[in-house]
Amino acid sequence: MDFSQIVPALPDLWEGMKLTLELLVMAVVGGIALGTVLALLRLSSNPLLSGFAKGYVNIFRSVPLLLVIIWFYLAVPMLLNWITGDFVPVGAFASCLVAFMMFEAAYYCEIVRAGIQSISRGQVNAAYALGMTYGQAMRLVILPQAFRKMMPLLLQQSIILFQDTSLVYAVGLMDFLSSARSRGDILGLPHEFLLFAGAVYFMVSFFASQMVKRLQKRLAV
Amino acid sequence: MSEMISIQNVSKWYGEFQVLTDCTTSVAKGEVVVVCGPSGSGKSTLIKCVNALEPFQKGEIIVNGTSVGNPKTNLPKLRSQVGMVFQHFELFPHLTITENLAIAQIKVLGRGRDEAEAKGLALLERVGLKAHAHKHPGQLSGGQQQRVAIARALAMDPICMLFDEPTSALDPEMINEVLDVMTELAQEGMTMMCVTHEMGFARRVADRVIFMDRGHIVEDCHKDAFFGSPRSERAQQFLSKILQH
Ligand SMILES: Nc1ncnc2c1ncn2[C@@H]1O[C@H](COP(=O)(O)OP(=O)(O)OP(=O)(O)O)[C@@H](O)[C@H]1O
Numbered sequence: 001m002d003f004s005q006i007v008p009a010l011p012d013l014w015e016g017m018k019l020t021l022e023l024l025v026m027a028v029v030g031g032i033a034l035g036t037v038l039a040l041l042r043l044s045s046n047p048l049l050s051g052f053a054k055g056y057v058n059i060f061r062s063v064p065l066l067l068v069i070i071w072f073y074l075a076v077p078m079l080l081n082w083i084t085g086d087f088v089p090v091g092a093f094a095s096c097l098v099a100f101m102m103f104e105a106a107y108y109c110e111i112v113r114a115g116i117q118s119i120s121r122g123q124v125n126a127a128y129a130l131g132m133t134y135g136q137a138m139r140l141v142i143l144p145q146a147f148r149k150m151m152p153l154l155l156q157q158s159i160i161l162f163q164d165t166s167l168v169y170a171v172g173l174m175d176f177l178s179s180a181r182s183r184g185d186i187l188g189l190p191h192e193f194l195l196f197a198g199a200v201y202f203m204v205s206f207f208a209s210q211m212v213k214r215l216q217k218r219l220a221v
Numbered sequence: 222m223s224e225m226i227s228i229q230n231v232s233k234w235y236g237e238f239q240v241l242t243d244c245t246t247s248v249a250k251g252e253v254v255v256v257c258g259p260s261g262s263g264k265s266t267l268i269k270c271v272n273a274l275e276p277f278q279k280g281e282i283i284v285n286g287t288s289v290g291n292p293k294t295n296l297p298k299l300r301s302q303v304g305m306v307f308q309h310f311e312l313f314p315h316l317t318i319t320e321n322l323a324i325a326q327i328k329v330l331g332r333g334r335d336e337a338e339a340k341g342l343a344l345l346e347r348v349g350l351k352a353h354a355h356k357h358p359g360q361l362s363g364g365q366q367q368r369v370a371i372a373r374a375l376a377m378d379p380i381c382m383l384f385d386e387p388t389s390a391l392d393p394e395m396i397n398e399v400l401d402v403m404t405e406l407a408q409e410g411m412t413m414m415c416v417t418h419e420m421g422f423a424r425r426v427a428d429r430v431i432f433m434d435r436g437h438i439v440e441d442c443h444k445d446a447f448f449g450s451p452r453s454e455r456a457q458q459f460l461s462k463i464l465q466h
């Protein structure tokens with residue numbers, strides 16, 4: 001084992017990590033936004049809307065993420081071509097981002113839905129009684145409380161996503177894991193680099209989980 | 222006297238179960254009406270129908286000339302004119318007291334933040350809680366929270382107020398501080414419909430008493446008539462039970 005070659009490779013690995021984090025942050029923000037919309041649809045009294053959201057969640061929870069990534073890589077450019085009539089080149093990054101957002105939205109949807117349902121009917125009634133519309137009641141009263149309660153779960157789900165971003169190797173994106181692997185292969189030190197990458201994933205996920213646990217304790221008070 | 226709330230032949234079902242049966246009554250401008258009756262008799266349901274927090278299937282409710290059941294009615298606008306106070310206060314726990322008082326004024330009535338906060342503060346002072354403006358609801362006692370909730374409703378300049386058992390979640394020593402605020406409000410001429418079991422309050426402040434049982438309005442009369450000689454046996458039993466306490 002020779003770990004000495006890792007230090008000179010760190011700038012390259014950092015480039016990979018930057019891509020991983022960029023993808024993660026955008027997918028989390030987009031996924032939670034889309035997941036919230038889905039949760040509102042799911043809770044709608046309109047059977048068409050709630051049925052759509054239910055179907056969406058069931059489909060994305062029943063297929064492997066890897067398949068969604070590959071499928072979007074192939075489908076998104078075709079879809080855009082079909083909509084705009086032009087050939088629009090879509091990078092692997094954009095298609096991966098869309099895939100993660102849409103896939104994770106299914107999971108965030110269920111978390112947000114549980115969060116909204118945990119807010120008492122009395123709070124909803126109080127908001128309505130003050131003359132708020134449905135949108136105002138959600139935005140000003142229900143969602144802020146629901147997100148507070150659900151923050152630990154949303155973060156936990158995002159830590160899982162952090163690990164899952166490594167699946168982008170399938171469409172050739174140079175994320176942290178891919179860049180560690182390729183460096184290792186070039187230098188003939190694949191084991192060392194993979195071990196190092198594993199240690200980094202572990203440390204980041206472990207410490208993030210610990211922080212979530214502490215947050216959970218603080219919110220519970 | 223002109224009518225503020227008119228309830229005409231209202232019936233309501235939860236699935237097969239009939240909660241309200243042919244309820245008819247009214248509240249005149251400036252009048253204070255107390256609604257009482259055993260648990261599960263439909264008091265909360267009736268009062269929630271008045272500002273359309275609950276839909277009803279039959280009959281009509283008219284608030285200040287506007288039909289509540291009409292699908293064309295702008296319900297948020299109607300509700301913004303009808304203050305409501307709940308058993309469990311329902312202050313917004315993620316906002317400070319000041320924000321609780323200001324938020325609907327700003328978002329619903331379109332008032333400026335300064336104006337809304339000044340109005341909220343003035344009302345807080347009125348209910349004796351100005352010093353707590355910066356706190357969150359969880360830091361206040363039940364009685365204090367309920368007084369804030371009343372101030373929050375008043376901040377909207379309501380044309381009438383609905384109360385759903387405002388004191389029944391409170392410790393006994395806090396009940397009076399809330400009843401005092403309500404009494405003062407009644408004396409200023411506010412139109413009030415109060416679900417409450419505080420018969421002392423009803424005796425002192427109410428004009429009329431409505432007694433409900435199993436979804437029916439069984440008695441609807443002047444308070445003296447109600448406390449003097451309730452006609453129905455159910456009301457007599459109810460009164461003797463509640464006055465024993
Ligand atoms: N959402 C609901 N679905 C089905 N039944 C309901 C629902 N809400 C209330 N009920 C029933 O309707 C009846 C009247 O309820 P309501 O809350 O109006 O009674 P209440 O007179 O306010 O009683 P309490 O003094 O306990 O507050 C009760 O039997 C209750 O179980």
Ligand SMILES: [Mg+2]
Nearest residue numbers: 264265266386
């Ligand atoms: Mg009730």
